[in-house]
Amino acid sequence: xxxxxxxxxxLTVATVAAAPAPHAAAQTLASEPVMxxxxxxxxxxxxxxxxxxxxSKIVIAQPEIAKVTATSETTFYVQGIDFGSTNxxxxxxxxxxxxxxxxxxxxxxxxxxxxxxxxxxxxHIGVRNLxxxxxxxxxxxxxxxxxxxxxxxxxxxxxxIISRITTRASEQVILEVRILEASRTALQDVxxxxxxxxxxx
Numbered sequence: 001x002x003x004x005x006x007x008x009x010x011l012t013v014a015t016v017a018a019a020p021a022p023h024a025a026a027q028t029l030a031s032e033p034v035m036x037x038x039x040x041x042x043x044x045x046x047x048x049x050x051x052x053x054x055x056s057k058i059v060i061a062q063p064e065i066a067k068v069t070a071t072s073e074t075t076f077y078v079q080g081i082d083f084g085s086t087n088x089x090x091x092x093x094x095x096x097x098x099x100x101x102x103x104x105x106x107x108x109x110x111x112x113x114x115x116x117x118x119x120x121x122x123x124h125i126g127v128r129n130l131x132x133x134x135x136x137x138x139x140x141x142x143x144x145x146x147x148x149x150x151x152x153x154x155x156x157x158x159x160x161i162i163s164r165i166t167t168r169a170s171e172q173v174i175l176e177v178r179i180l181e182a183s184r185t186a187l188q189d190v191x192x193x194x195x196x197x198x199x200x201x
Contacts, residue, residue: 038101039104041080041103042111044080049075055091055092060103065085085104134160
């Protein structure tokens, strides 16, 4: 019923806010093997997730890293607060631990991926999260594209970009040497002393 659902949502939020981190960690270590998964949330953004079954409460180990809010018995959203890792302990209706969700909060890799695809639609540039840094991968057509992609990435993660982008072919600078033939008489007319050059010249 609507009343029961409202009570569940209040209980979940209150439990999340009040649960101490050491207690949550201890419960994780002492529990029986349960389903486990990883989720990634950008800092200062929220993402929604679904549970495989109804939950009675959700406990977050480090609320300073992420905030969790229940939206129904089987759905919730997580807001990234600060860089780092934490976990969620999900308890079923009977009070048993049903799932452990590892949460990592970092930069907005999906947003950067979309911007790079819009800026360079014919290039293949990937974005990966590595802890608190973003790594660019792929192969592009020119070093100019590479430099521009790295500049866009630095707007998302200043001083936290690792670039593994390569170019499809090394750019080559071709120097064309033109040899102008001149007669000895013409060179002498302009004051060139041929005696300073060896016979090979």
